[in-house]
Amino acid sequence: MAITTGGGVTSYDGDRARGFVESVRRFFWLPRGxxxxxxxxxxxARVWFFGAAAGAGVVAIGWFDVAVLVVVGTVYALLDDVIKGVRHRWPAFVVGLGVGWSVGTLVDAGVPxxxxxxxxxxxxxxxxxxxxxxxxxxxTRVPEVSRGR
Structure with missing residues (x-):
């Protein structure tokens, strides 16, 4: 059952209804408490193993470039955790992608x-x-700093 408020349909989060605007805000800023x-x-780890195995299979068959499968799988898995609201989610996302790109570039340069x-x-x-x-x-495992000091 959907509840309409102001012409829009709200979604449910457990027992609490949440509208579109609140869902977008939650994507960028989680509530304080x-x-x-x-x-x-x-x-x-499961996403990485699947991406590595499926990428190797796709390259062996020669269907398309492996970059699409591995990169999209990595970004999707990280964004899924960002949406769920893990600790330090946006810095972790940005640094994770930056580290991944840097390591990938270094390996490409170093491996013949x-x-x-x-x-x-x-x-x-x-x-x-x-x-x-x-x-x-x-x-995401770095402890949070309390702001009540």
């Missing part, structure tokens, strides 16, 4: 190119994706 948990490592051009970017993308997940999970 809301509990912020750390990012769970196991789902991030493969004879097969399809496999050239794969090691950098997989290592960069892993580094992004590790940095994101590590930053």
């Amino acid at each position: 809301e509990q912020r948990a750390v990012a769970p490592v196991l789902p991030l 190119a493969s004879a097969d051009p399809d496999w050239t970017s794969y090691p950098g993308l997989v290592c960069g994706s892993l580094a992004a997940f590790v940095a994101f999970a590590a930053i």
Whole structure:
């Protein structure tokens, strides 16, 4: 059952109805009293393993560039945790993607190119994706500073 308020449809969050504007605000700013948990490592590891395996399979078959699968999977998994409201979510997202891009670039520069051009970017993308997940999970584990001092 949906409740209409002011011509718009609201969504439910447990027992509490939440409108569109409040949902958008929550995406950027969580309410003050809301509990912020750390990012769970196991789902991030599952996404990384799936991205690495599916990327290798796609490159082996030669369907399309592996960058699309690995990068979209990484960004989607990080954004999913940001939407859930993990601790230090926006700094963790930005730093995670920055670290992932940096590590991927360093691995691409340091690892000699493969004879097969399809496999050239794969090691950098997989290592960069892993580094992004590790940095994101590590930053969400930094303790929060109380602002009531």
